[in-house]
Amino acid sequence: MLFQYLEDSARAHSARIAVIDGERTYSYEELEAASNQMARTLRNQGIGRGDRVGLHLDKSLEAIIGLFGILKAGAAYVPIDPASPEWRLNFIARDCALSGVITIPTWHASLRDVESLRCIILVEARPTNTLRVPQEQGAPVTLTWADVRAQSSAPVEPLAESSPEDLAYILYTSGSTGQPKGVMLSHRAGHAFVDWAFSVAGVRPGDRVSSHAPLHFDLSVFDVFATAKGAATLVLVPTSLSVFPRELADFIAYKHIAIWYSVPSVLTQLVARGELSRHGFPNLRTVLFAGEVFPLKYLRQLVLTLPRPRYLNLYGPTETNVCTFHLVTPADLARSEPLPIGQVCCGDEVFVIRDDGILAGAGEEGELCVAGPTLMSGYWGMEERTRQVLGPIPGHAFAYRTGDRVIRESGGALCFLGRRDDMVKVRGHRIELSAVEEVLLRHPDVEESAALTLPDDLTGNELRAFVVLRDNASTSPQDLRQHCANYLPRYMVPTRIDACEALPKTTTGKKDKVRLQEQARQLV
Structure with a gap:
């Protein structure tokens, strides 16, 4: 199971630094103990194998503790972007029938009506262990970080019936083209990737490994688990x-x-x-x-x-x-x-x-x-x-x-x-949007590019593009269209190229094509 990476490193390298979160550090011994406390907290609420627990926190020491604690309890963690709107949090909580959620006090009221929830664990921005929330009749049990840290840190009894095919985590897609989809990954799938990635990346004990991707993005799987497998240090x-x-x-x-x-x-x-x-x-x-x-x-x-x-x-x-x-x-x-x-x-x-x-x-x-x-x-x-x-x-x-x-x-x-869905037709011609973006990037003044289409009554689709120019660049849109014409057939030259200060990005760092479409519509 994926949490065994932490357990093995805690036994072999207990004093090594496991996580650096700003000025705070946790050793492998401390992370192991704290994750045991989280696992015991969840087990005490009847949460175990087959359950799902939401991880609705900014990337932090508490989030890493929560992640490993959820897995040790036998449940699967469901990371939810803390910057997402309230409707998305509630959609995932209900769609996934979360049994528990770890979040901050701001979101407590939004989650109390989720019928599947047995407990809500509230984490302050920097836990002071002073938060107290009154319990309501029929509502999920509300616990604080102090309640978690009051539990025994002794190892949690493993589940005898656990299997590598058990669900380890669910990652929800952005939902930009419709209803968000929850991608289910097992411990088996996670192990197959992490064991290979650990080897090819050459992770060594004591290495400092970046944790740049948010936990709801699949890149974080390498960050968290390959680092733990190698007794390295995860730097948030x-x-x-x-x-x-x-x-x-x-x-x-x-x-x-x-x-x-x-x-x-x-x-x-x-x-x-x-x-x-x-x-x-x-x-x-x-x-x-x-x-x-x-x-x-x-x-x-x-x-x-x-x-x-x-x-x-x-x-x-x-x-x-x-x-x-x-x-x-x-x-x-x-x-x-x-x-x-x-x-x-x-x-x-x-x-x-x-x-x-x-x-x-x-x-x-x-x-x-x-x-x-x-x-x-x-x-x-x-x-x-x-x-x-x-x-x-x-x-x-x-x-x-x-x-x-x-x-x-x-x-x-x-x-x-x-992408199969990145192929568009303009005036009957098939166009790969990424090909247009690549040509724009060849221009020495262009730092970023994005191509897209807007519906057009006459042509079906109008090809448009956005670029981010280097500082003090004097290149005009007409210059860029001529640059494209030097490399692309006429039908692949955008009818309009707009410069912007920055391309909008999703929370995973990719180009946000939905917001770009909205920007393009406003510029017609």
């Missing part, structure tokens, strides 16, 4: 630093980060605005990135500025954990095409299925399908949707259809071509 990166690249660069240097993992957008901002050359980063040994395509323009600059670390591109939808990877080589930096997503990993198998349902050969495009131990168990409460994406494919009895289009190069490496 303040959320606020993501919008201040210079300060984030200072944080990486001053905190002696050895292993960094984030979406490419964060690394792009570090290259463009972080003034990385101010630091030597002697401790930085491995840089992992995943979640979106890393523009080669910025990857080249990053490797040139910081040549010492290894750079690894990890690929995999939330439904598969990570299923392929690619170690960046000097030859990759000379490519004109996007970086490969590489070779299969984690004991998985991958298949490329053509549009006619036949297995694709070398050089043929198709949809990437994944089979193996890292696969999700399904979508919570959505059996029909699960059957649509998990099932038989040619050459394998059971696999996940990713919806991602890929091609296999002659050397065997897989290359990502784009």
Whole structure:
């Protein structure tokens, strides 16, 4: 089970620092004890195997304690973005039938009417153990951090009937295209990914590993569990630093980060605005990135500025954990095409299925399908949707259809071509939005780009784009359209290109296409 990583490291390296949260630190012995207290608190409320417990907290020491405590109780943790609106919190709480939730006092009133809840554990911003909440007739039991810390810290009795197939966590999708989906991952799936990632990243005892991704984003699975497996130190990166690249660069240097993992957008901002050359980063040994395509323009600059670390591109939808990877080589930096997503990993198998349902050969495009131990168990409460994406494919009895289009190069490496739903039609022509974005990024004044379409009565779709320009750039929209015309066929040149100070991002750091659509509509 995933919590065994913590238990093993606490036995072997009890005094090592497990977590750094600002000025606060916890050793492995302290984290083990505190998570036992949380597990006992939940067990006392009848929460155990098969139950779900919401983790509705900013990334913090308390959140890490809660995460491991939930798993030790035998339940699955359900991380909920604390910045999301009230309707989403209530939707997930009811959809997932949460038995418990760990949150802050601000949200107490919003959760009291959730019928499935047995307990609500309230955490103050910096627990002082003075909070007291009156109990109401028929409402879930309300507990405080003081109640948790009053429990015994002795090891919790393991559940005899537990299985690697037990649910470990549920990650809800953004829901930008409809109803949020809860992706169910088992302990088996988590182990298959973490054991591989721990090895390929080279996590060592005492390493400092960044925790940049929020807990509701799948990148956090590596941060939390690979760090615990290696008796390394998890360094919680303040959320606020993501919008201040210079300060984030200072944080990486001053905190002696050895292993960094984030979406490419964060690394792009570090290259463009972080003034990385101010630091030597002697401790930085491995840089992992995943979640979106890393523009080669910025990857080249990053490797040139910081040549010492290894750079690894990890690929995999939330439904598969990570299923392929690619170690960046000097030859990759000379490519004109996007970086490969590489070779299969984690004991998985991958298949490329053509549009006619036949297995694709070398050089043929198709949809990437994944089979193996890292696969999700399904979508919570959505059996029909699960059957649509998990099932038989040619050459394998059971696999996940990713919806991602890929091609296999002659050397065997897989290359990502784009999302199946990222392909649009403008005036009858098929257009890959990511291809337009990549060309815009070639312009020396462009730091970020995003392409999208708006419905148009005459053409069906109008192609639009947004860019973030470097400071003091004098490039005009017409200059950018001409730049696109130099590389793209006429029908792929955006009819309008708008400059903005920053592209809106989701809480996981990716481009927020929904908000971009709204911005574009306002500019018609």
